[in-house]
Amino acid sequence: MDLRDLPLASTELLAVDTETNGRGGDLCELTEVGAVLVGGGETHDTWESLVRVERPLSRGIERFTGITQQMVDSAPTPADVLGELARMLEGRVMVAHNAAFDRRVLRQAFERAGLQWPAPPVLCTVSLARRFAPLVRQRRLALLADALGIEVEASHRALPDAITCARVLCALFRRLCAHARTVGEAVELLGPRSRLRAKTEAQRRPPAERPDLSRLPDDPGVYVFRDDRGRPLYVGKSVSLRTRARSHFCAPAGWTERAEIVDYRPTNSELGALVLESRLIKQWRPPGNTALKRTDRWAYVRCRLDIEYPVLEVSSEPAAGHAVSIGPLRGKRLAGELADHLTSLYRLRHCGRKMRLREHRSVYGQMGRCCSPCLGDLDPNAYRGQVDEALALFEAPDDAGRALLAEIDGRVAAASADRRYERAAALLRRRERLSGLLDRLGGVLRAVHADPRLVLARHPVKERYDVLLVAGGRVSDWGPLPEDLGELAGRSAAVLAGVPAGAVAVRPDEVDEVRIVSAWVAEHEPPCLALARAADQVQLEPWLAGARASATAVAR
Numbered sequence: 001m002d003l004r005d006l007p008l009a010s011t012e013l014l015a016v017d018t019e020t021n022g023r024g025g026d027l028c029e030l031t032e033v034g035a036v037l038v039g040g041g042e043t044h045d046t047w048e049s050l051v052r053v054e055r056p057l058s059r060g061i062e063r064f065t066g067i068t069q070q071m072v073d074s075a076p077t078p079a080d081v082l083g084e085l086a087r088m089l090e091g092r093v094m095v096a097h098n099a100a101f102d103r104r105v106l107r108q109a110f111e112r113a114g115l116q117w118p119a120p121p122v123l124c125t126v127s128l129a130r131r132f133a134p135l136v137r138q139r140r141l142a143l144l145a146d147a148l149g150i151e152v153e154a155s156h157r158a159l160p161d162a163i164t165c166a167r168v169l170c171a172l173f174r175r176l177c178a179h180a181r182t183v184g185e186a187v188e189l190l191g192p193r194s195r196l197r198a199k200t201e202a203q204r205r206p207p208a209e210r211p212d213l214s215r216l217p218d219d220p221g222v223y224v225f226r227d228d229r230g231r232p233l234y235v236g237k238s239v240s241l242r243t244r245a246r247s248h249f250c251a252p253a254g255w256t257e258r259a260e261i262v263d264y265r266p267t268n269s270e271l272g273a274l275v276l277e278s279r280l281i282k283q284w285r286p287p288g289n290t291a292l293k294r295t296d297r298w299a300y301v302r303c304r305l306d307i308e309y310p311v312l313e314v315s316s317e318p319a320a321g322h323a324v325s326i327g328p329l330r331g332k333r334l335a336g337e338l339a340d341h342l343t344s345l346y347r348l349r350h351c352g353r354k355m356r357l358r359e360h361r362s363v364y365g366q367m368g369r370c371c372s373p374c375l376g377d378l379d380p381n382a383y384r385g386q387v388d389e390a391l392a393l394f395e396a397p398d399d400a401g402r403a404l405l406a407e408i409d410g411r412v413a414a415a416s417a418d419r420r421y422e423r424a425a426a427l428l429r430r431r432e433r434l435s436g437l438l439d440r441l442g443g444v445l446r447a448v449h450a451d452p453r454l455v456l457a458r459h460p461v462k463e464r465y466d467v468l469l470v471a472g473g474r475v476s477d478w479g480p481l482p483e484d485l486g487e488l489a490g491r492s493a494a495v496l497a498g499v500p501a502g503a504v505a506v507r508p509d510e511v512d513e514v515r516i517v518s519a520w521v522a523e524h525e526p527p528c529l530a531l532a533r534a535a536d537q538v539q540l541e542p543w544l545a546g547a548r549a550s551a552t553a554v555a556r
Contacts, residue, residue, distance in 0.1 A: 003091065004121055004184030009177045013038040013093045013123070015166035016085075017158045018105045021053055022061035027239060027460070029053045030109040031067050033081060034158030035088055036166040038095065041173040043166045047088065048159035050075035051109075055461060065156050078113045082106075089120045093183055097141045097165045099124035111246040116207070121183050125168045127190040132175040144168060210249055211262045216242040220273045220459065221266035222280060225259040225288070233259055234288030237277035239270050239460045255288035268480050269457030271520050272466040275475050278513050298328035298443065298519045299335040301342070303391060304353070308380045309373045310387050311349045312339040317515045318448055318473065320508040325449075325473075326394045328515075328522045330442035338441065341434050344369040345408070346390040348383075394447040397530070401438040401445055405431060444522045448473035448514060452499055454492065454529040455521060456481070456547045465548075469495045469531075470521075473506065473514040485537045485544070492531055 003011070019032040034048040050067065052075045062068050075081075085106075096102040099122050110117040126139050136147040141164055145152050150167045154160035180186035216223060223245045225234045233255040238244030241264050248256055267273045281289045302319040303310050314335045318325035329335040343350055350364045351374070358374045365372035373383055393407070394400045408431045415424040438445075452471040459465065468478040469492055476495045482488055506514055521528070527547030529540075 002184075003093070004182065004187065006183050008180055008183050008186050010040070011093060011183055012091070013095050013169065014089055014120075015043075015095045015162050015169060016102060016106075017096060017162040017165060018102045019065050019067060019156070019158050020105055021055065021057055022064070023055075027055065028105060028108065029055060029112075030078060030081075030105060031057070031061075031065070031072055032158040033085060033106075034160075034162040035085065036159075036162045037088075037092075038166050038169060038173075041170050043163070043170065046159060046163065047084075048162075049081045049084070051081050052077050067157075078109055079115065082110055082113055082115055086110075086115065086118050089118050092120065093123060093186075094120045095123045095125065095165065095169050097125045097161070097168070099126075108243070108247060112240075112243045121187050123169075123186060123190055125165055125172075128169065128172050128176060131190065132172045141165065141168070148172075207249075211259055213242060213245050213262060216245055216262065216264055217266060218242050219266050219462075220268065220270050221264050222273055222276045223262055223264045224280070224286075225255065226261040226263070227258045228260045230261065232280075232284045232286040234286050235277055235280045235284065237270075237273035239273070241266070255286075267466055268459050268464040269466040270460065271455070271457040271468065271517070271524075271526075272478060274516050274520060275468070275478065275513065278516055282509060282512075298330065298515075298522065299332040300325045300327035300329065300448070301335050301339045302326065303387065305387075307353060309349055309355055309378075309383050311351070311353060312343050312390075313353070314339055317511055318506060318518070320506050320511050322505045324391050324394075324447050325514075326391075326445065326447055328443045328519050329445070330522075334437065334441050337437050341430065341437070342390050342404075345430070346386045347371040348386060348390065349373060391447065394445065395450045397451065397532075399445075405435060405438075408434065442522075444518065448518050452476075452496055452531045454488075454531060454543075455517075456527040456544070457524075458526070463548075468517075470517060471495050471499045473518060474510055475513065475517055481544075485540045488540060489536050496531055496533070 015036040015038055017034050018030055021027070021029045021031055023029070030051045031053055032048065032050050034046070036046050037044040050071055053072050057067070057069050057072065094103070103122055107117045125141075125144075129136055129139050129144050133144075133148065136144055138144065138147065141161060142152045142155050145164050145168055148168060148171045150164065150171060152164055155164070176186060176189075180189050211225065218240050220237075220239045221241050222235060222237050223241050224232050225245075225248075226232055234248075236244060236248075245262060265276060267276060299314055299316055300318050301312055302315055302323055302325040303312050304319055304321065304323045306322045314332055316332070318327075327335065329338070342348070344364075347368070347370055349355065350362070350370055355374055357376050358372075361372045362370060362374065364370035371378060371383065371386065373380075393403045396403065408427055412424050412427045412431070415421070415427060449472045452469070455468040455470055457466045457468060465481040466478060467481045467488065469476050476498070477491050527543075527550055529543050
């Protein structure tokens with residue numbers, strides 16, 4: 001009999017909680033799992049186990065969970081732990097708090113270990129509380145338990161959280177049984193409204209019918225799924241090719257049914273894989289790649305120079321064409337504040353890209369924060385001089401934040417010398433606000449096209465590197481780090497010879513690569529060498545030695 005058809009009140013449930021290494025995507029690894037058996041609305045047996053990991057734990061996750069590197073080094077292998085968990089889940093309903101996360105972590109761990117995910121029916125206690133305790137607004141596990149009168153002994157460890165989750169389930173179990181007679185009805189009641197997931201699950205291909213993935217290495221790179229005629233269906237990247245390629249068959253898309261062949265191109269780093277993936281997708285346009293992955297986490301302050309009176313604007317990607325883009329910066333709100341400060345300081349237009357002529361000054365013009373080109377009597381060259389002055393702060397090799405504060409200090413001194421004390425006081429208040437903004441503003445406060453540079457990107461685990469020559473925000477040359485540094489010096493000279501002065505026009509099809517490279521560099525802060533001139537072997541040797549030592553220390 002199907003488990004979903006069994007009466008909910010008499011079915012055994014297993015409350016499960018997982019702890020991870022805190023990393024996202026393919027780097028996420030299971031570090032601990034805990035489970036509590038629930039039956040008849042009461043808790044029974046408990047079980048927990050640490051899990052051995054491949055990559056070192058960060059100090060932050062050790063402090064957060066209390067799970068140390070020494071603890072996981074002596075833990076059982078993922079295959080042993082997950083095999084026992086699969087046995088416990090057999091014939092039972094899985095329950096978790098924010099179940100989508102735990103199910104995703106476990107399914108990825110099963111795929112990485114080469115085990116079949118048992119795919120039990122899943123109930124989420126967050127959805128349970130939303131349905132049957134609607135007045136409890138805080139649904140984080142500890143806060144929800146406290147609101148329901150449940151004592152929380154500990155948190156951020158797998159078994160204590162699983163026990164708390166089980167007690168929340170027991171507190172609301174009678175209400176759930178009153179609205180759902182069978183397990184299937186309970187899953188339907190607490191599940192998402194969309195039926196897309198159920199249809200997708202039914203279309204999974206059995207492991208025996210999938211393409212052979214055994215040849216894929218556990219290294220960064222790009223994998224390509226092809227049909228029986230060799231045509232590309234999907235291009236993807238990963239820091240672990242074997243694990244990521246397997247995961248496509250956990251939640252298959254339309255192209256997975258036609259995939260018969262898989263091949264790969266290895267790289268030495270995640271950045272190399274990102275660049276190669278972007279270029280192959282543009283070259284082949286596979287049907288499975290509808291769009292390159294992107295994120296709104298980063299933002300850019302950009303200025304398009306192809307209009308008569310340019311403005312500063314904020315966007316989630318660099319500008320194409322003749323433009324200057326500053327960033328990437330962490331968050332559109334903070335980037336917008338920076339753009340507002342620059343616009344007011346240099347008296348640029350506050351209106352949109354299209355300018356409407358006026359008979360009178362705008363409010364900003366009356367306050368002296370805009371030079372009012374909308375009156376139609378301002379020379380575009382004079383306005384462009386103000387724009388160039390603002391953008392020059394982010395193109396110079398000096399720290400742009402310090403240069404901006406120094407500019408305000410100079411204006412304060414000039415206003416004080418002219419006895420314009422109200423103006424000086426207003427500038428001091430702006431400096432204070434701007435200083436606070438710069439402290440909160442993460443990312444790279446530089447023009448994307450500034451400073452051609454060498455970027456050293458390390459393998460996630462092994463002592464291998466990709467070296468990328470970045471000019472104009474784009475990757476002009478890249479590949480494995482050569483043993484002959486003379487070769488690298490020659491390649492850097494060739495790249496610099498082709499770099500024009502000033503901002504470089506970015507073609508629309510190059511915007512994605514500029515965004516990918518700048519965002520990865522801002523996120524990971526790899527060793528970089530600015531190339532004001534072609535690097536020679538004497539300059540490269542000490543830089544590479546220091547960069548390798550730094551990258552190895554971070555990896556550990």
